[in-house]
Amino acid sequence: MSEKSSHDVLLVEDDPGDAGLVRIAIRRSRHTCRLHHVKDGDEAMAFLRRNGGHHEAPRPDLVLLDLNLPGRSGHEVLEEIRSDLGLRTIPVVILSTSGAERDIKKAYSLGASSYVSKPMDVEAFTAAIHSIEDFWFGTAQLPA
Amino acid sequence: MACSVLTGALAGLLSALLGAVLLRSIVDPAILVMLFVGSCGMGAASGAALARVMERRMAATLHGRITAAMREVEQRTQNQLNKTERVAQLGSATHDLSTGCLSWSAEFHAILGMVPGQCQPSEALFLDAIHSADRERVADALHLAASQGLRIEEDFRVIRPDGQVRSLHGWAEGELAADGSLLRFDATIQDITERKRLEDELDSLIRELWRSNEELEEFAYVASHDLRQPLRVVGSYVVLLEEELQGNIQDDAADYMAFVRDGVRRMDCLITDLLTYSRVGRTTADLPVSLEGAILASLGDLQIEIEESAARIVLPDRLPMVMGDESELERLFLNLVGNAIKYRHAQQPPEIVIGCEDAGEEWLITVSDNGIGIPDRHADRVFGIFQRLHARDEYEGTGVGLAICKKIVERHGGYIRVEPDRAAGTTIALTWPKMRTTSDDG
Numbered sequence: 140m141s142e143k144s145s146h147d148v149l150l151v152e153d154d155p156g157d158a159g160l161v162r163i164a165i166r167r168s169r170h171t172c173r174l175h176h177v178k179d180g181d182e183a184m185a186f187l188r189r190n191g192g193h194h195e196a197p198r199p200d201l202v203l204l205d206l207n208l209p210g211r212s213g214h215e216v217l218e219e220i221r222s223d224l225g226l227r228t229i230p231v232v233i234l235s236t237s238g239a240e241r242d243i244k245k246a247y248s249l250g251a252s253s254y255v256s257k258p259m260d261v262e263a264f265t266a267a268i269h270s271i272e273d274f275w276f277g278t279a280q281l282p283a
Numbered sequence: 284m285a286c287s288v289l290t291g292a293l294a295g296l297l298s299a300l301l302g303a304v305l306l307r308s309i310v311d312p313a314i315l316v317m318l319f320v321g322s323c324g325m326g327a328a329s330g331a332a333l334a335r336v337m338e339r340r341m342a343a344t345l346h347g348r349i350t351a352a353m354r355e356v357e358q359r360t361q362n363q364l365n366k367t368e369r370v371a372q373l374g375s376a377t378h379d380l381s382t383g384c385l386s387w388s389a390e391f392h393a394i395l396g397m398v399p400g401q402c403q404p405s406e407a408l409f410l411d412a413i414h415s416a417d418r419e420r421v422a423d424a425l426h427l428a429a430s431q432g433l434r435i436e437e438d439f440r441v442i443r444p445d446g447q448v449r450s451l452h453g454w455a456e457g458e459l460a461a462d463g464s465l466l467r468f469d470a471t472i473q474d475i476t477e478r479k480r481l482e483d484e485l486d487s488l489i490r491e492l493w494r495s496n497e498e499l500e501e502f503a504y505v506a507s508h509d510l511r512q513p514l515r516v517v518g519s520y521v522v523l524l525e526e527e528l529q530g531n532i533q534d535d536a537a538d539y540m541a542f543v544r545d546g547v548r549r550m551d552c553l554i555t556d557l558l559t560y561s562r563v564g565r566t567t568a569d570l571p572v573s574l575e576g577a578i579l580a581s582l583g584d585l586q587i588e589i590e591e592s593a594a595r596i597v598l599p600d601r602l603p604m605v606m607g608d609e610s611e612l613e614r615l616f617l618n619l620v621g622n623a624i625k626y627r628h629a630q631q632p633p634e635i636v637i638g639c640e641d642a643g644e645e646w647l648i649t650v651s652d653n654g655i656g657i658p659d660r661h662a663d664r665v666f667g668i669f670q671r672l673h674a675r676d677e678y679e680g681t682g683v684g685l686a687i688c689k690k691i692v693e694r695h696g697g698y699i700r701v702e703p704d705r706a707a708g709t710t711i712a713l714t715w716p717k718m719r720t721t722s723d724d725g
Contacts, residue, residue, distance in 0.1 A: 156516030163523065207509070236512045259511070259551055261519035 145171040146276050149199035151183040151216065152176065152234070153209050160261065161203065161234075164268035170276045175199065180211040184219060187226050199229060201275050204251075206235040206242055214245055221250040228282045232271055365389045371473070376404065378468040394451065394474050396443025414440035414448065425455055429468055432459035438475070450479040503561045510554050518547035549681070556683035560668065563611060563690040570609070571718060574648075575602040577612035578637060584617055588624045594633040596620065602639055603646060606718045611691045616650075618684040619711055623652035626678060626709070645697065645717055651710040662701040688713075 148165065152158045158176050165172050175196070177183045185191045187199070202220070206213035213233065220226045230252040235242060238256045246254050255271060258264045275281065365388065368374055374391030378384070387404040395412045402408060406425070413421050417439035428435045434456040440448050455470040521543045525532070532540070578598060582589065589596065605612070620635060627633045631653065638649040657665055657672070664670050666689040671682040692699040692713045702710035 154512060154516065156520065157512070160516075160519055207512070236509075236515065257515060259515050259518065261522045264515075264519060 145173060146200040146272075147197045148172050148174050148201050148203060149183065149186060150174055150176045150203045151178075151180065151208065151213065152203070152205045153178045153207075154205070157205070157257065160264050161268055164265040165272070167265060168269050168272050170272045172272065172276075173197075179209050180213070180216040180219075183216055187220065187223075187229075200281055201271075202229055202231040203234045203271070204231055206233060206237060206246070214242075214249060217246065217249045217251060230275055230279075230281070232275075369393070373471055373473045376409075376470045376472075378406075380465050380467060391472060394449070394472055395441055396445060396447065396449075412441045412443070414442055416440075421453070425470075428455040429457040429465050432457045432465075449474055450476045499561055500565075503558055506554055506558055506561075511551065514547055514550055514554070518544065518551075521547070549675075553681050553683070556681045556687070557668075559614070560683055560687050560690060563687060564694045569607050569695070571604045572607050572609045572612055573602070574605050574612070574639065574646075577609060578602070578616045578620075580613045581616035581620060584613075585621055585624065588621065592624050592627060592633055594624050594627075594635060596635045596637070598637050599639050604718055605646065605715050607695050607715070611694075615688050615691045615713075618688050619650040622684060622711075623650060623654060623709070625680070626654045626673075627652070628655060642714065645714040647712060647714055649702070649710055649712045651702075651708060653708040656705060656707060656709050657701050659701075659703050662703060665701065666699065685711075 150158060150161055152161065162174055162176070165174050175186065177186050183202075183204075186193045186196045187202075189196050204213045204216060208216070213235070217231055217233070220229065220231055227250075231250070233246045233251045233254045234257060235246075235254070236257050243254050253271075255267055258267055368388055368390035372390070372394065374388050374394045376385070376387045376391050385404055385406075387399070389399055391404075392399045392402070395409070397412075410418055410422055421437055421439050424435045424437050427433060434454065436452065436454050438450065438452050440450050442448055451472045452475045453470060453472045455468070457465055458467040458469075460466045521540055525540055528536075575598070582596065588594070616637075620637075623635045624633050634653045636649075636651045638647075638651070640647040640649075661672055665672065666685050667682075668686040669682040670686070671680060673680075688711075689699050692715070696716045697714040699711065699713040702712050
């Protein structure tokens with residue numbers, strides 16, 4: 140079990156509505172999380188590498204990554220994280236509207252930790268975020 | 284002496300007869316009569332001389348006639364060949380190295396846009412006629428055929444003297460002597476311009492079909508992702524808004540919220556159903572599927588509806604294996620049995636009978652119910668996409684279910700219809716091709 144009292148979660152999501160739903164879900168969870176929100180892949184990589192205005196950024200315990208991003212896609216961001224020796228151990232959970240087989244396959248083949256389709260209604264959405272938190276911050280062992 | 288006269292006459296007669304037998308109709312019978320009468324009526328010496336003269340004359344006549352006959356046969360054969368070549372649009376060329384004779388048939392000339400007698404056939408002339416982009420390749424192939432005694436085939440273009448470009452298919456074959464030297468060279472060319480045009484047309488149609496299929500898949504993808512995203516946001520925030528306003532919300536506002544929520548839910552159903560519809564036929568290979576397995580799986584998915592409505596469902600004792608996509612078959616029965624449950628009379632539990640009959644080349648599958656029925660005048664309409672027969676508050680639905688069924692059945696080579704003139708309830712009948720197998724349907 141992780142001993143950290145608080146976890147850092149990086150949310151890569153361009154849709155403010157969806158980002159809001161994640162924020163509400165995390166606020167209502169039993170885990171203490173700090174949510175860091177970036178809106179595209181470039182900003183996500185800058186945050187992870189502590190570049191361009193993100194010098195103080197913590198190393199996230201978990202990345203929640205949307206696939207449909209402006210500019211480079213979530214798949215490309217995932218690929219870049221997995222090919223970076225310093226970042227590759229960070230769990231990356233894909234959070235996408237798409238339930239398309241090809242998106243799911245591609246994400247796992249690129250090294251996604253898991254793939255979660257955004258549920259349609261808000262209760263199921265909140266439950267999905269809570270189960271992600273429960274697993275990664277409760278059940279799973281995270282790299283130090 | 285009479286003996287020798289007779290001998291001479293007989294010899295002449297015999298040779299003439301032999302010739303006649305050999306050449307049949309070619310030898311004029313009058314010559315034989317003349318020869319015989321002459322031989323018999325003359326003295327020995329003059330008879331013998333006459334016989335010799337007659338023999339010479341006969342030989343000359345025979346030779347002339349044979350030559351004429353052969354020429355005629357040759358001409359007729361040539362005409363026949365020319366006609367055949369013209370019909371087949373196939374021209375031939377021959378180069379006999381032993382005689383040095385190189386000849387092109389009339390059709391060979393015609394295909395190249397040339398006129399026999401107005402050009403001197405040669406390999407150089409032929410190569411000149413070929414499109415410059417294809418010339419070297421054809422020359423190499425001809426060389427290979429001639430030097431190795433091989434049979435080769437090439438497609439190439441020629442430019443006729445009038446500038447018309449034609450597509451040809453050519454064959455060539457060299458015949459070598461024991462020492463490896465070229466004895467004879469044969470070539471044929473066929474005008475395939477029209478065929479080529481049709482093939483190109485077909486190719487471009489196939490490409491177009493692929494493109495539109497890919498576009499459709501892209502559309503399905505975009506629909507699944509981009510259309511549902513904002514919808515989810517709307518739906519979610521309406522719920523959150525209701526939570527925030529708990530207790531402070533007016534009656535009208537609560538109704539409005541309910542409409543928004545319902546609209547979002549229906550829109551989501553429409554998108555999901557449309558996606559299902561567009562994805563029918565996406566699988567690449569159909570496999571043997573147990574019809575019973577597919578039906579039972581669909582009934583499993585409908586368990587809640589079956590229990591809530593207290594539906595009774597009757598299956599045949601024995602169901603065949605069919606060729607198809609398992610998930611599509613499950614979807615088919617899910618929609619058909621689902622409809623039978625949904626469109627029931629208010630105070631009457633659904634009775635649903637699934638039947639399967641041997642109809643020769645295919646299976647006739649029926650799903651009958653005791654529900655509200657489909658009026659005959661709407662029998663075709665119900666299979667159209669987004670077609671509904673009832674107000675939304677009576678019977679919920681997107682109007683895509685039977686359209687999906689139709690697409691699934693037709694994709695597998697069957698047809699689906701509403702059985703007409705039903706006293707009560709609905710019977711949907713569909714055919715499904717039998718599996719091509721020698722064994723029992725097991």
